[in-house]
Amino acid sequence: xxxxxxxxxxxxxxxxxxxxxxxxxxxxxxxxxxxxxxxxxxxxxxxxxxxxxxxxxxxxxxxxxxxxxxxxxxxxxxxxxxxxxxxxxxxxxxxxxxxxxxxxxxxxxxxxxxxxxxxxxxxxxxxxxxxxxxxxxxxxxxxxxxxxxxxxxxxxxxxxxxxxxxxxxxxxxxxxxxxxxxxxxxxxxxxxxxxxxxxxxxxxxxxxxxxxxxxxxxxxxxxxxxxxxxxxxxxxxxxxxxxxxxxxxxxxxxxxxxxxxxxxxxxxxxxxxxxxxxxxxxxxxxxxxxxxxxxxxxxxxxxxxxxxxxxxxxxxxxxxxxx
Numbered sequence: 158x159x160x161x162x163x164x165x166x167x168x169x170x171x172x173x174x175x176x177x178x179x180x181x182x183x184x185x186x187x188x189x190x191x192x193x194x195x196x197x198x199x200x201x202x203x204x205x206x207x208x209x210x211x212x213x214x215x216x217x218x219x220x221x222x223x224x225x226x227x228x229x230x231x232x233x234x235x236x237x238x239x240x241x242x243x244x245x246x247x248x249x250x251x252x253x254x255x256x257x258x259x260x261x262x263x264x265x266x267x268x269x270x271x272x273x274x275x276x277x278x279x280x281x282x283x284x285x286x287x288x289x290x291x292x293x294x295x296x297x298x299x300x301x302x303x304x305x306x307x308x309x310x311x312x313x314x315x316x317x318x319x320x321x322x323x324x325x326x327x328x329x330x331x332x333x334x335x336x337x338x339x340x341x342x343x344x345x346x347x348x349x350x351x352x353x354x355x356x357x358x359x360x361x362x363x364x365x366x367x368x369x370x371x372x373x374x375x376x377x378x379x380x381x382x383x384x385x386x387x388x389x390x391x392x393x394x395x396x397x398x399x400x401x402x403x404x405x406x407x408x409x410x411x412x413x414x415x416x417x418x419x420x421x422x423x424x425x426x427x428x429x430x431x432x433x434x435x436x437x438x439x440x441x442x443x444x445x446x447x448x449x450x451x452x453x454x455x456x457x458x459x460x461x462x463x464x465x466x467x468x469x470x471x472x473x474x475x476x477x478x479x480x
Contacts, residue, residue, distance in 0.1 A: 184431030186467040187475050188424060188460050190230055190453065191353075191397075192223055193325065193439045194241040195271055199407050201445035208441070209284040212271040213244020215441070222444040224253055226453050227262050233457040235469025236261045240325040240353075243269030243309035246316040255317050263471045266321035266349075269309040274302045274326055274340060303343055310347070322473050324349045329356020329401075329437070333394050341392045351476040353435070355396035357382035364410045368419065376400050376419050377426050384433055385479050393479055395472050397437040398423060406446045413447055417455055424459050428467045433475055 196208035196215060208214075227237050239257065241264055258264055268274065276282045276298050279290065286293050293301050306324065313321050324344055326334075333355030334340050344352055360375035362368050368376075376399050383396040400423070405416040420436070427434040436456060443452070460467045 183466060185465065186428040186431050186460075186463065187433045187470040187478070188427065188456060188467055189238055189395075189433070189435040189470055189472055189475060190226075190235070190456060191238045191240065191325075191435055191437060191472065192226065192443075193267055193327075193437070194219075194223065194239050194245055195267065195327075195439060195441065197403060197407070197439050197441040200442045210288060211244070212285075213242045213247065215245055215248065218444045219441040220253055222440040222450075224257070226440065226443075226450055227257050227260065229450055229453050230457065230469065231260055231262075233461065233469070235457070235460075236263065236471050238263040238265065238323070238471045238473075240265040240267040240323075241309075241313070241321075242267045242271045242327075243305075243312045244271075246312040251316055258317065258319060263322040263473060264313065264317070264319075265323035265325055265353075265472070266306060266309045266313070267325050268302075268327055269305045269312065271327045272302060272305050273328060274306070275330065275334075275337060276302070299339070299343075302340075303347070306344070306347055320348075322471075323395075323476075324352045325397075326352070326354040329397050330354055331356065331358045333388075333396065334392075335388065338388075338390060341388055341390055345390070345392055349392075351393035351395055351472070353395045353397060353472060355383070355394055356401070356437070357396065357399060359399045361400075361404060362409045362411070364408070366409070368409070368411065368415055373419060373422055377422050380423055380426050380430075380432060380434065383435065385475060387479070393476055395433070395435060395475055398427075398433075398435045401437040402439055402442045402446065402452075406442055413451065416447075417451060420452060421455060421459065424456055428459065428463045431466070435472065435475075 195212045198206045272283045357379040359379040360372045379399045383398045385395045405411045
């Protein structure tokens with residue numbers, strides 16, 4: 158090696174430590190927009206509690222809101238994931254649901270009667286059965302739960318012509334179905350290889366109280382606990398992400414701007430961390446609370462601004478990416 162080559166090599170070697178290693182590409186955030194198709198107590202008026210007994214009797218406003226939300230998400234290049242209670246399929250016209258499916262949106266199983274699938278006593282299954290116990294008389298809760306889920310799938314297949322995409326429990330559980338291997342086995346037997354049952358705990362406010370920085374920090378922190386995982390038996394869980402519309406508008410009685418701020422913070426955290434976010438809303442609660450679809454537009458804006466760092470995804474698309 159001549160002197161010039163040696164000096165060039167030394168110069169190159171001296172420069173090497175100053176070179177920055179390429180940063181590893183961040184994982185793309187997957188943002189889901191999901192609506193549970195059911196009627197919600199206390200909406201549109203506080204005194205509206207009769208919906209507890211007719212969860213699937215969707216009013217015109219709820220259906221219109223769901224269809225418009227889906228249209229907006231589709232226009233932004235995404236698809237929504239709906240979870241319907243089986244009672245919905247008893248309504249005279251379900252063409253709108255079939256049209257949602259044909260447009261690429263997903264419809265999953267939310268049980269037939271919006272039952273608590275973890276109930277061990279008949280009276281804890283659903284308000285309807287407490288009022289009309291003869292509907293389930295003499296049958297074990299575990300059998301009722303299985304039949305109620307299967308009936309929803311059957312109704313969807315017969316009325317809409319397609320099977321449900323995924324299963325979501327009515328209500329969310331802090332640990333999902335971690336302590337219920339019996340329910341997980343039953344759901345797997347019914348054909349579901351992923352479910353959505355976990356809603357992580359987080360701080361809330363008293364009714365009408367503005368969310369403090371600590372409450373908002375708790376909601377953001379809960380996103381880490383809302384990431385998909387597999388149970389010991391392999392069943393995939395895709396949790397619901399705080400904060401839900403019902404928690405914000407019914408439990409805490411927040412104005413829309415407070416809800417939007419919490420959603421903005423949560424989605425932003427997920428985008429920054431390449432995580433999953435699963436918006437949990439109900440059109441029956443959203444049409445009186447967010448009539449202009451500002452929540453949907455906010456999420457679509459955040460995803461668009463993130464470029465290739467985020468995309469809108471349905472839960473089955475998310476499931477396909479989980480090892």
